[in-house]
Amino acid sequence: MLPTRTILRQCPGSTNGSTLATLCGLPLMTIMTASFANPKNDAASIERRVQALLAEMTLAEKIGQMNQVNASDEDMPHHLREAIEAGRVGSVLNQVDVDTVNELQRIAVQESRLGIPLLVGRDVIHGFKTVMPIPLGQAATWNPDIVREGARVAAREAATAGINWTFAPMIDISRDPRWGRIAESLGEDPYLASQLAVAMVEGFQGDDLTDAGTIAATAKHFAGYGASESGRDYATVNIPENELRNVHLPPFKAAVDTGVVSLMAAFSDLDGVPATGNEFLLRDVLRDEWDFTGFVVSDWDSVRQLAIHGLTEDDRESVYQAVTAGVDMEMAGQSYVQHLESLIDEGRIDVATIDAMVANILRAKFRLGLFEKPYTDPRALPPIANEHALDTARQAALQSAVLLKNDHGVLPLSANKLKSVAVIGPLADAPYEQLGTWIFDGDRELSITPMHAIHSLVGHEVDVRYLRAMDNSRSRASEAFDEAEEIARDSDVVLLFLGEESILSGEAHSRADINLPGDQAELVRRVKAAGKPVIAIIQAGRPLTLTNIIDDVDAILFAWHPGTMGGPAIAELLFGVESPSGKLPVTFPRMVGQIPIYYSQKNTGKPPSPETVVLIDDIDAHAPQLSTGMTAYHLDAGFTPLFPFGYGLSYTEFDYQDIRTSAEEVGLGDTLTVSAELTNVGDFDAEEVVQLYVRDLVANVTRPVKELKGFRRLRLESGQTVTVNFELHTSDLAFFGRDMKLINEPGKFHAWIGGSSETQLRTEFRIIDGD
Missing domain, CATH: 3.20.20.300 (Glycoside hydrolase, family 3, N-terminal domain)
Known part of the structure; x- marks a missing residue:
């Protein structure tokens, strides 16, 4: 039986789309058959x-x-x-x-x-x-x-x-x-x-x-x-x-x-x-x-x-x-x-x-x-770009930015202690680029750029001096670098907006070299020569190898491509309205040759350690072949990343103590609690992402040296201490074995709680067969 349908009638002079909610007082058309139209959706x-x-x-x-x-x-x-x-x-x-x-x-x-x-x-x-x-x-x-x-x-x-x-x-x-x-x-x-x-x-x-x-x-x-x-x-x-x-x-x-x-x-x-x-x-x-x-x-x-x-x-x-x-x-x-x-x-x-x-x-x-x-x-439906939408975008940008470096506490900046600030770089005022890749409908007119946000936040107190310096991140033209150095010299602090445009990431846009493109590294060196504190704010669609600039900047805030409200979020972080709380979801390599490098690698039969590694510049002339430790690392890069998974600094300091488990042994099918004490020992109220890692020491197949098994974002006032508890069911430790079946094995496990994958605060427990 074919369905019968109510024919939708349009009001005289109306268009076919925008008036379809109730045309001439009639409800929207529905398919009028018992088989196809049904208010139940089970x-x-x-x-x-x-x-x-x-x-x-x-x-x-x-x-x-x-x-x-x-x-x-x-x-x-x-x-x-x-x-x-x-x-x-x-x-x-x-x-x-x-x-x-x-x-x-x-x-x-x-x-x-x-x-x-x-x-x-x-x-x-x-x-x-x-x-x-x-x-x-x-x-x-x-x-x-x-x-x-x-x-x-x-x-x-x-x-x-x-x-x-x-x-x-x-x-x-x-x-x-x-x-x-x-x-x-x-x-x-x-x-x-x-x-x-x-x-x-x-x-x-x-x-x-x-x-x-x-x-x-x-x-x-x-x-x-x-x-x-x-x-x-x-x-x-x-x-x-x-x-x-x-x-x-x-x-x-x-x-x-x-x-x-x-x-x-x-x-x-x-x-x-x-x-x-x-x-x-x-x-x-x-x-x-x-x-x-x-x-x-x-x-x-x-x-x-x-x-x-x-x-x-x-x-x-x-x-x-x-x-x-x-x-x-x-x-x-x-x-x-x-x-x-x-x-x-x-x-x-x-x-x-x-x-x-x-x-x-x-x-x-x-x-x-x-x-x-x-x-x-x-x-x-709610209007486009309503207050809630923009606030959600701002909060997401605030929480996503990762503070990678902050020497001598140069951040946050205090507007009342500054007379002038230099805002330099191709991505300081690039409303489309901050939206990121694969945005076909994103409205650049809604974007608030960092330059405009900084003006809005502190421009009434501080002289904000802006210079683009490069047409885009890939530019090799350095004609404006003299002016950039001069502006930097005449300012109290330099905010250097670097990175890559949105076109450089996304589908079909792979890169063999993931350094900062163009002459951005040279711009960093020229600005650093002015002798003022240099803060690099990097907008990019991927981790970048930053070893060629890291020693020439005092702080690095990695903002990704932060979206519509990236500017206000960056400004608020730079000037201490909020503390950075983002953590890396991916490892940052020192150089491309380390790729793939990730925190949960297998141990190998010859794992490297600081005691066994000899780097290329430290090898003696005519050194014997076996003198470099014979472990799994690169002579010219070592075995550690530039920044590890889960890493991210804050304007305060968090102290982790007293890791423990609710039991030394737990039966298969049961749950135990892994706990630690977390204290905000700094001067700022701030958020921290607490992370739980586990290692299965002996298994049916080799297992990673660490695996993330829990995380929690917490806000702590200065001086506050909290107990952080993670419930860990033994099924959370299941894995696919040699026969490609999911298995849960008894055995010994290590557990860590901390602020990154490199945390050393460790305890151990054992899963026992309940039979």
């Missing part, structure tokens, strides 16, 4: 509706649901209108005009045979109009609450444009800062990334996907994309299955357990099989092991790219491979539409397979409530 009800709708669909209509079309043209092309009307389109992407989106939905709902609404997708990665810090910067907050709220703000703003599906969060574990997309990641650690992945999914999707201002999330890129060779985007990924399961898959499992609507298959080749055609990933792990009931979308045109990889002979075989593997929807390609029906007719693909894949897509549409509410009324 899983059983949705499943009945999915199956009822599937029973009415032709094969062409089913394939249409698996087809996503790029609809970014300003004018709706006639062929798109026809395709939607014929039921040959299940989703569109990159259309952000709400009137156009509503018209597309109207065609789908009222003019197609079955009236199935569209999924409307868009990359809403770290904001829509109001932009949060880049995801890597958000990870530096170590604060799921602010990350969740940032995603919620982005969802509400995107929803005003009719968007109901975002291609975020990107939760690839990323341990190579050369990779441009590390900016979109949540860092190097699976535990931290998992916690923040959950927060982002919850922020986008809310408590109920049918609520206004919620959008479906996509966990991407499944899986291993962040481990591409030499940090080159789209490159081959070689990850042993044990590492894949223990390191790269946990954030995706966390997102699936949270109810993420969709996953996106990665571009990359994983162990010889590109993810878009990888049945092990998309069926064995995702469906069979994890019971995922959402849908999988390809990345942009990645179905066709299977042939370019060399996995298939042509587009037709690529479709067979992708469908067999489990890619439910093709993004921005026409391969499914062109070849899928003939593959079914030949019997190579079963209709039951297609039914299951289409059901995954329809299930998402029902979860979103699109059959009841296909249209968008922007007036029913």
